[in-house]
Amino acid sequence: MQMIKMIKIGNLPPILALIVDKDTPYSICENCCAKKVYAHPRLLKADKDWCLDCEDQHYRGDMTDKELALWTKQKTDEGWAVMVVTQENVQGRDSL
Numbered sequence: 181m182q183m184i185k186m187i188k189i190g191n192l193p194p195i196l197a198l199i200v201d202k203d204t205p206y207s208i209c210e211n212c213c214a215k216k217v218y219a220h221p222r223l224l225k226a227d228k229d230w231c232l233d234c235e236d237q238h239y240r241g242d243m244t245d246k247e248l249a250l251w252t253k254q255k256t257d258e259g260w261a262v263m264v265v266t267q268e269n270v271q272g273r274d275s276l
C-alpha cells in the first residue's frame with residue numbers, strides 16, 4: 181500500500197506525505213546504505229537511489245528552519261510529497 185496524503189505534525193502547517201506500510205516495496209539507500217528508499221511519481225526526489233534523509237542533508241543541509249518550512253510549504257502547494265511516513269505513525273498522530 182502507498183498513497184499521497186495531507187498530514188499534520190505538531191504545530192506545523194499540513195504537508196503532503198507518502199504513506200507506506202510494511203508491504204510497500206523499497207530499496208536501500210545507496211548513499212548511507214541503511215535507510216529505506218521508496219519511489220512514487222509524486223514523491224519529490226533529486227536522486228531516486230537516495231533516502232530522504234540523505235537528500236535533505238545534501239540538498240537542504242544549509243537551509244535555516246524557516247527556509248526549510250517555506251520550501252516544504254511551497255512543494256506541498258505544488259502537489260509534491262516531501263516526506264515518507266508509515267501507516268502506523270499516521271494513525272498514531274491522528275489520534276493525538
Ligand SMILES: [Zn+2]
Pocket residue numbers: 209210211212213214215230231232233234235
Ligand atoms: Zn540515505
